[in-house]
Amino acid sequence: MYFIKRHRRLRSSAAIRNLIRETTVTPNDFLVPLFVVEGKNKKEEIPSMPNYFRYSLDHLKKEVKELWNMGLKAVLVFVKVPDHLKDNQGKEALNPNGLMQRAVKTIKETVPEMLVMTDVAMDPYSIYGHDGVVKNGKIQNNESVKILAEMACSHAEAGVDMIAPSDMMDGRIFKMRQQLDQSGFQDTGIMSYSAKYSSAFYGPFRDALDSAPTAAENIPTNKDTYQMDAANRLEAIRETISDIEEGADIVMVKPGLPYLDIVREIKNNVQVPVAVYQVSGEYAMIKAAAEKGWLDHDAVMMEQITAIKRAGADFIASYFAKDVVQLLF
Numbered sequence: 001m002y003f004i005k006r007h008r009r010l011r012s013s014a015a016i017r018n019l020i021r022e023t024t025v026t027p028n029d030f031l032v033p034l035f036v037v038e039g040k041n042k043k044e045e046i047p048s049m050p051n052y053f054r055y056s057l058d059h060l061k062k063e064v065k066e067l068w069n070m071g072l073k074a075v076l077v078f079v080k081v082p083d084h085l086k087d088n089q090g091k092e093a094l095n096p097n098g099l100m101q102r103a104v105k106t107i108k109e110t111v112p113e114m115l116v117m118t119d120v121a122m123d124p125y126s127i128y129g130h131d132g133v134v135k136n137g138k139i140q141n142n143e144s145v146k147i148l149a150e151m152a153c154s155h156a157e158a159g160v161d162m163i164a165p166s167d168m169m170d171g172r173i174f175k176m177r178q179q180l181d182q183s184g185f186q187d188t189g190i191m192s193y194s195a196k197y198s199s200a201f202y203g204p205f206r207d208a209l210d211s212a213p214t215a216a217e218n219i220p221t222n223k224d225t226y227q228m229d230a231a232n233r234l235e236a237i238r239e240t241i242s243d244i245e246e247g248a249d250i251v252m253v254k255p256g257l258p259y260l261d262i263v264r265e266i267k268n269n270v271q272v273p274v275a276v277y278q279v280s281g282e283y284a285m286i287k288a289a290a291e292k293g294w295l296d297h298d299a300v301m302m303e304q305i306t307a308i309k310r311a312g313a314d315f316i317a318s319y320f321a322k323d324v325v326q327l328l329f
């Protein structure tokens with residue numbers, strides 16, 4: 001005998017829906033990106049990222065205390081580098097007293113248990129806005145990797161728990177792991193931006209840090225020679241597996257929502273934690289549509305965060321972290 005399948009039984013009340021829900025969101029699911037600027041008493045709103053701010057170090061202290069008290073226990077730090085400190089070699093990135101190094105120390109002094117990750121990349125320090133040294137119109141791989149490995153050690157020296165290289169040069173994870181170990185930082189972890197696509201969704205972030213590739217003669221104005229082609233899937237697996245072989249503790253897919261097929265594919269292919277970066281453009285789209293009254297901000301935010309977790313994210317780097325926690329808890 002054949003019974004009609006009554007799928008709606010399991011949807012018939014909030015109580016049963018809550019009971020059988022497969023994906024839940026908690027404060028432990030978030031890595032909070034933080035933008036830091038030089039100066040005092042600065043809390044500057046980023047125009048293309050409404051209600052998201054760049055903080056000077058004094059404000060940063062208040063912010064990390066607030067995050068910790070909300071149950072948000074992991075941060076990913078980015079710095080806005082003053083123009084006069086930018087060059088082609090990212091020299092300022094290695095300054096032991098640079099803004100990034102001071103930011104890490106400030107956070108660790110304020111909330112010692114906070115998990116601190118730092119973006120390891122040259123673009124905020126580069127006059128050309130690229131993630132590597134530029135020569136004859138090309139982004140140099142090996143020369144950049146050397147600098148990036150030194151940057152990793154400099155952040156480790158400042159006290160970071162994990163470095164997060166976002167540059168997409170070949171061989172960087174191997175070189176960073178090797179140099180960290182040789183310098184006594186064997187406990188410093190690596191979260192690699194492994195499947196990082198060359199995406200137009202990074203626009204608002206580049207506004208926040210003033211780090212967009214510059215339109216100069218013979219300099220590429222996009223990152224297509226190192227970040228991945230949005231059309232490719234197998235390449236994401238190759239990139240991710242080689243980062244794990246080279247020593248990555250955590251791998252990442254970026255952006256989030258338009259790449260959930262990649263998230264699931266990676267999750268099914270690797271045995272290390274998989275992070276997802278819901279990037280600035282994803283944030284900006286929701287904020288803009290909500291401002292116009294075209295979308296329900298909170299509902300769309302929760303739907304997207306849930307979808308990213310459902311796709312296989314172990315945690316999410318998201319500008320919505322505080323909004324979500326305020327809404328739910």
Ligand code: PBG
Binds near residue numbers: 131167201205281
């Ligand atoms: C820099 C970096 C970028 C992002 C994180 N690290 C931008 C880029 O690659 O141009 C993007 C984050 C976001 O858009 O939220 N290497």
